[in-house]
Amino acid sequence: MPQISEGLDCLKIISGERDMLTKIHLQNLKERIKRMPLSEKYFLNVTKDCNSYRSRRKFISYSMSKEEEEFPIAYSMVIDEKIEMFERLLRSIYAPQNIYCVHVDSESPVPFQQAVRGIASCFSNVFLASKLEKVVYASWSRVQADLNCMKDLLGSNVQWEYLLNTCETDFPLKTNAEIVKALKILKGKNSLESVKTPADKMSRWLFHHEIGKTVIRTNIQKTLPPVDVPIFSGGPYFVVTREFVKHILRDSLIDKFFTWEQDTYSPDEHLWATLNRMPGVPGSMPHHEKYDVSDLHSIARVVKFSFHEGDVSKGASYPHCTGSHQYFICIYGCGDLQWLVKQHHLFASKFDPSVDDMAIQCLEEYLRNNTLYKTET
Structure with missing residues (x-):
């Protein structure tokens, strides 16, 4: 050390x-400027x-x-x-x-x-x-x-x-x-940020994005997401159970959601947040706003x-x-x-x-x- x-x-x-x-x-x-990293x-x-x-x-x-x-x-x-x-x-x-x-x-x-x-x-x-x-x-x-x-x-x-x-x-x-x-x-619950999407972040998933060396938004509107819950906002960090991981890798609806997410901007900042509010997903929370979890209330990351x-x-x-x-x-x-x-994080x-x-x-x-x-x- x-x-x-x-x-x-x-x-x-x-x-x-x-x-x-x-x-x-x-x-x-x-x-x-003196110490050189290993x-x-x-x-x-x-x-x-x-x-x-x-x-x-x-x-x-x-x-x-x-x-x-x-x-x-x-x-x-x-x-x-x-x-x-x-x-x-x-x-x-x-x-x-x-x-x-x-x-x-x-x-x-x-x-x-x-x-x-x-x-x-x-x-x-x-x-x-x-x-x-x-x-x-x-x-x-x-x-x-x-x-x-x-x-x-x-x-x-x-x-x-x-x-x-x-x-x-x-x-x-x-x-x-x-x-x-x-x-x-x-x-057995997951812990990650998951809150109602602010208006200024909705364009991240409302519009198609071109993926090259960078991510560029187009004016092409996307189809509605193939899930029955709102798209939530969160961060890229998660604390999730083994059963959660098994479920999202094997569920056909979630597989379609993955495909839908692939042309969005920063999908890691709304995908995990949304998955953790979907009924039937292990360790998830209901999607009512009373269950919103801010980054400061989750334990994943401060x-x-x-x-x-x-x-x-x-x-x-x-x-x-x-x-x-x-x-x-x-x-x-x-x-x-x-x-x-x-902090509890x-x-x-x-x-x-x-x-x-x-x-x-x-x-x-x-x-x-x-x-x-x-x-x-």
Whole structure:
């Protein structure tokens, strides 16, 4: 694991101590361009000796509790770049009883793909998806990547209970033991954002879109969707049961819905939300508005959008981002950690070591300490 910079105290950072946050801010300004991320070449070399690699990178090698051992979790990990960030994410959620399907963009650079394969080769429960997609931003291919992993995960020997999806800008806020407890509390329900579609997002599925290197809206109106519930709005992240996955891959009506969705814009931001409101879908909720679930009420992912940031005492959804923004989304800094670790969400997005590597380091330390010293037997 990366070494914590001298003089910096993660406990104080996560506690929100002002002097320490000022110190880390100044250090980030000095070191942002200094630290080079671990390269594809590094991982190709180090994974030649898997025993040494797993030990050196401090992967958990045994189930930490009987409860965790008896409740395996599946992960779909869709990635396309930043090999070190992927590996740090994998290490932070890794447990030997779980199973991990990694979908690499088929057009990712060859060294990146080779490095991912090298990492996966060192674990019996980590594998690359059997079918890789060229992932175009905001297109169906992003959904298809998760579907490919769903099929592979169902075909594995691991009888996992829930499926969670991630990308390389995510990082967990909970240990595996805490995730297991949170999933058990759901009692077979799914957890994801699903709300009435805002008027400004309806064009995403009302019109036909051409899919090329980008997604372009046309003026051609689409046919009505082949489902009997409204189209709901949500996010690309989900926490769903094994029975949910089985159902959506085998139901003929949902298969038609998949086909209908393939020329929409950002289908991952309305497909999962709608599936989880359909009658008969395992773990779903009724489609009455009283069952709407916002992103802040689901447990799948906490994301800070710049237009909802501000003074919480005056009505803002969450405090200001202390890192930076990309497409109106906060890339977290150390000053966000005190707020983040108090949230009930399992994961947060986005993190980027080039913006604030210390934020990731401190989360790694926080999770490792909780894993080793707070896990019940």
